[in-house]
Amino acid sequence: MAETEVLMAGFGGQGMLLSGKLLAYAAMKKGMEVSWLPSYGPEMRGGTANVTVCIAEKAVASPYITFPRALLVMNQPSLEKFAPKVKPGGLIVVNRSLVPIDADRPDCTVIYIPANEVAKEAGTARAANLVMLGVYVGWSDVVDEETTIKMIEKQFASKAKFIPANVAAFKKGYEEGVKARGDAK
Amino acid sequence: MARVLMKGNEAIGEAAIRAGCLHFFGYPITPQSEVPEYLAKRLPELGGQYVQAESEVAASNMIYGSAGVGIRVLTTSSSPGISLMAEGISYIAACELPVVIVNIMRSGPGLGGILPAQSDYLQATKGMAHGDFHLIVLAPSSVQEAVDMVILAFELAEKYRNPTMVIGDGMIGQMMEPVEFPDQEIGPPLDPGDWALTGCKGREKRIVNSLYLDPEECNQQNIRLEKKWEKITKAEQRWEEYKCDKPYDLLICAFGMVSRICKTAIDSLSEEGYRIGLFRPMTVNPFPYDACAKLVKKSKRVLDVEMNMGQMIQDVRLAAEGSKPIEFFGKAGGVVPSPDEVIDEIRKVMKKAGIKKPKKKTSPKKKIGTAAKKKTSKKTAKKSAAKSSGSPKRSKIRRKR
Amino acid sequence: MYKTFAYTQGLTPKPTHYCPGCTHGTIHRMVGEVIEELGVRERTVGIAPVGCSVLAYEYFNCDMFEASHGRAPAIATGAKRSRPNLIVFTYQGDGDLASIGMGEIIHAANRGEKITVVFVNNAIYGMTGGQMAPTTMPNQRTTTCPAGRDVAEVGYPVRMAEQIADLRTPAFVARVSSHNPKEIIRAKAVLKKAFQYQIENTCFSFVEVLSTCPTNWGLSPLEASNWLEREMIPYYPLGIKKTPEAESGQQEHNSEGV
Ligand SMILES: Cc1ncc(C[n+]2csc(CCOP(=O)(O)OP(=O)(O)O)c2C)c(N)n1
Numbered sequence: 001m002a003e004t005e006v007l008m009a010g011f012g013g014q015g016m017l018l019s020g021k022l023l024a025y026a027a028m029k030k031g032m033e034v035s036w037l038p039s040y041g042p043e044m045r046g047g048t049a050n051v052t053v054c055i056a057e058k059a060v061a062s063p064y065i066t067f068p069r070a071l072l073v074m075n076q077p078s079l080e081k082f083a084p085k086v087k088p089g090g091l092i093v094v095n096r097s098l099v100p101i102d103a104d105r106p107d108c109t110v111i112y113i114p115a116n117e118v119a120k121e122a123g124t125a126r127a128a129n130l131v132m133l134g135v136y137v138g139w140s141d142v143v144d145e146e147t148t149i150k151m152i153e154k155q156f157a158s159k160a161k162f163i164p165a166n167v168a169a170f171k172k173g174y175e176e177g178v179k180a181r182g183d184a185k
Numbered sequence: 186m187a188r189v190l191m192k193g194n195e196a197i198g199e200a201a202i203r204a205g206c207l208h209f210f211g212y213p214i215t216p217q218s219e220v221p222e223y224l225a226k227r228l229p230e231l232g233g234q235y236v237q238a239e240s241e242v243a244a245s246n247m248i249y250g251s252a253g254v255g256i257r258v259l260t261t262s263s264s265p266g267i268s269l270m271a272e273g274i275s276y277i278a279a280c281e282l283p284v285v286i287v288n289i290m291r292s293g294p295g296l297g298g299i300l301p302a303q304s305d306y307l308q309a310t311k312g313m314a315h316g317d318f319h320l321i322v323l324a325p326s327s328v329q330e331a332v333d334m335v336i337l338a339f340e341l342a343e344k345y346r347n348p349t350m351v352i353g354d355g356m357i358g359q360m361m362e363p364v365e366f367p368d369q370e371i372g373p374p375l376d377p378g379d380w381a382l383t384g385c386k387g388r389e390k391r392i393v394n395s396l397y398l399d400p401e402e403c404n405q406q407n408i409r410l411e412k413k414w415e416k417i418t419k420a421e422q423r424w425e426e427y428k429c430d431k432p433y434d435l436l437i438c439a440f441g442m443v444s445r446i447c448k449t450a451i452d453s454l455s456e457e458g459y460r461i462g463l464f465r466p467m468t469v470n471p472f473p474y475d476a477c478a479k480l481v482k483k484s485k486r487v488l489d490v491e492m493n494m495g496q497m498i499q500d501v502r503l504a505a506e507g508s509k510p511i512e513f514f515g516k517a518g519g520v521v522p523s524p525d526e527v528i529d530e531i532r533k534v535m536k537k538a539g540i541k542k543p544k545k546k547t548s549p550k551k552k553i554g555t556a557a558k559k560k561t562s563k564k565t566a567k568k569s570a571a572k573s574s575g576s577p578k579r580s581k582i583r584r585k586r
Numbered sequence: 587m588y589k590t591f592a593y594t595q596g597l598t599p600k601p602t603h604y605c606p607g608c609t610h611g612t613i614h615r616m617v618g619e620v621i622e623e624l625g626v627r628e629r630t631v632g633i634a635p636v637g638c639s640v641l642a643y644e645y646f647n648c649d650m651f652e653a654s655h656g657r658a659p660a661i662a663t664g665a666k667r668s669r670p671n672l673i674v675f676t677y678q679g680d681g682d683l684a685s686i687g688m689g690e691i692i693h694a695a696n697r698g699e700k701i702t703v704v705f706v707n708n709a710i711y712g713m714t715g716g717q718m719a720p721t722t723m724p725n726q727r728t729t730t731c732p733a734g735r736d737v738a739e740v741g742y743p744v745r746m747a748e749q750i751a752d753l754r755t756p757a758f759v760a761r762v763s764s765h766n767p768k769e770i771i772r773a774k775a776v777l778k779k780a781f782q783y784q785i786e787n788t789c790f791s792f793v794e795v796l797s798t799c800p801t802n803w804g805l806s807p808l809e810a811s812n813w814l815e816r817e818m819i820p821y822y823p824l825g826i827k828k829t830p831e832a833e834s835g836q837q838e839h840n841s842e843g844v
């Protein structure tokens with residue numbers, strides 16, 4: 001892998017900024033260069049909260065990306081807005097619990113996952129963002145499962161009782177990602 | 186020290202602490218508020234002072250007072266706030282006090298917007314406030330470089346006793362990248378020298394003042410400041426050259442974050458076989474005119490790219506002295522030009538200039554890599570600045586000798 | 587059948603951008619109704635501040651300026667002195683009015699500008715993400731006083747209504763609240779009075795309205811309303827602080843509620 005870009009989009013409070021952070025941390029742990037660029041501005045108030053994570057072996061040139069290689073979406077407006085921009089051959093992960101429509105991209109791998117329900121099964125409805133991250137990590141070869149889990153544990157270190165459910169949510173997503181990858185091959 | 190993933194604004198706050206700056210005066214404004222928020226937490230723990238001023242006018246005068254008594258001091262703000270600081274900055278420059286000011290630029294004019302822009306290039310480098318004076322102005326293009334340049338800014342401010350500004354756009358403040366800080370936890374305090382007002386016990390009294398009613402005296406003061414600026418201009422120019430070691434047809438000029446967007450565009454077009462170089466001033470004041478002129482000379486055409494309506498282009502034109510047409514591409518108002526838009530623009534400019542790709546495809550990357558290695562053995566362009574993660578090993582970081 | 591709740595002419599139908607439970611919207615509504623009821627909408631010029639209410643120019647259905655941070659009373663001075671027939675009001679937050687704009691407000695009041703100032707005190711900087719304001723309560727935590735406001739370090743919250751009432755220049759000065767229906771009814775009556783003084787060309791008028799910021803206080807709207815009542819009102823007593831009829835503000839300080 002030379003470099004990749006992931007756009008994670010949702011509403012404020014859905015935790016996509018955090019998912020992006022965990023991915024960036026994990027990639028950095030692996031010795032890669034990363035950038036984490038959030039959308040910011042008045043739109044943050046109840047509005048969209050997007051983040052672009054760029055990962056590269058050498059330096060990240062532009063952290064500002066219009067055509068990402070992967071897109072993880074938690075709401076319909078973001079899917080409508082960003083799905084057409086994903087690079088051909090890229091990945092789109094759609095949270096089916098919140099997005100009823102399909103991505104019209106036959107040239108991409110599209111994974112639909114009811115992330116909210118999956119997270120609830122894992123023990124916390126609030127970890128849908130980690131399910132989504134799990135799918136991405138399982139599908140791609142950018143970072144590995146173990147490193148990412150370590151980052152999750154670190155993130156929740158001060159709230160240790162939340163760790164098991166969050167890790168479980170991530171793992172469920174991860175399995176889906178691995179499966180989708182196997183299917184594709 | 187290990188690398189940590191940090192938001193630009195917080196990294197700037199931490200960099201100031203590492204430089205030994207434990208005093209901060211400022212006023213909240215987006216997109217830089219994480220600097221004061223970070224320091225509000227850290228400085229009291231370290232025995233420093235964090236003061237939220239009632240306005241930027243007051244903040245600029247608070248740093249005047251702090252530096253005047255020989256304390257290393259920082260303020261940060263964003264465009265409209267910097268306008269209000271003009272008063273204090275002019276006095277500080279006149280009194281030759283070392284302060285560091287960070288401007289995380291947003292779009293203007295007026296209230297404008299809070300999204301990233303490079304709207305204050307001319308304000309910072311040319312007309313900050315009334316009177317004849319110059320700020321030293323550094324323009325980082327990554328979070329690491331922001332850290333290095335804040336530390337460098339304190340060094341330069343103190344070496345020349347001149348206010349020094351670091352300008353970054355909103356992206357630099359808001360984005361997270363891995364950074365490495367110097368090992369020292371907190372730098373040593375500022376030496377109050379023979380100018381700071383520390384109380385006149387056992388010595389002649391001192392005055393920090395910018396009033397010269399006698400015109401000849403005021404003239405002399407202006408001459409002194411100008412001489413100092415000549416010295417700074419000679420010794421402190423820094424810039425980066427990217428893919429300029431090989432022949433190139435088009436030269437792109439860009440500063441700050443935009444230069445990275447341009448690098449992505451250049452990389453993509455060089456894969457197609459086009460020959461394009463990049464010139465990036467790291468000190469935008471003093472602007473590296475000679476370096477820019479040399480690179481312009483070797484090109485067929487120049488394209489200046491900025492997140493404004495064309496500000497640095499004035500300096501590029503000065504450097505080119507009419508020798509080449511200088512094209513411009515810019516977006517303002519918080520709209521960030523994407524790599525693809527820059528690519529389109531480059532194609533347009535090359536078509537207009539009749540630039541075609543040379544027949545045989547070269548592999549420029551490797552060669553430039555070796556050239557870059559050579560340069561590191563040269564006098565280091567301040568090691569700190571050369572480390573910048575935004576400028577890959579392939580590029581050249583230079584400093585005027 | 588009759589209409590119980592209709593749009594006021596004083597506001598545009600545009601939905602506001604305020605957070606759920608924020609009382610900025612309520613205060614807009616009161617001011618809008620007052621402008622409509624007094625029949626001055628078509629000769630009113632409002633001045634929006636820099637703060638969460640920066641977009642007030644979209645919401646008030648009259649001619650509107652947008653000011654730079656803190657300078658609304660100076661712009662109001664320019665407008666009113668140039669066209670005295672206009673009804674000129676500013677709408678300002680506590681950072682805007684009591685911090686960066688302290689100079690402008692005090693001097694506009696002291697000159698006795700015939701303008702009306704609606705001062706929204708929510709004890710915090712809302713728009714920029716919850717930094718300390720001059721009106722932040724002792725020990726209240728904000729992003730720039732994470733350990734709570736330390737009055738030994740940064741002084742006590744500024745009581746603007748009292749400060750302005752203390753000026754020798756005749757004025758109408760009051761403090762009201764927006765946290766429950768009872769107070770809202772009172773607040774509207776006071777706002778109306780403030781505009782009336784301007785319409786009659788009597789004096790400068792200033793109404794401080796206590797307001798909530800659930801988002802940056804980190805409370806639910808209901809908790810925020812309770813917090814305002816419990817923490818703010820004892821420190822910021824409600825009531826009319828000064829009327830132009832009284833010779834000086836001095837004796838009016840602890841006057842009765844409305
Ligand atoms: C000169 C200048 N400095 C700082 C800012 C940033 N700023 C925007 S709103 C604001 C504070 C708003 O707080 P307040 O007046 O209390 O209103 P609220 O948002 O709470 O309604 C600040 C500091 C600015 N726009 N201009």
Ligand code: SF4
Pocket residue numbers: 603604605607608609610638708712713798799800801802
């Ligand atoms: S941040 Fe506070 S003041 Fe601003 S709209 Fe939200 S609740 Fe209201």
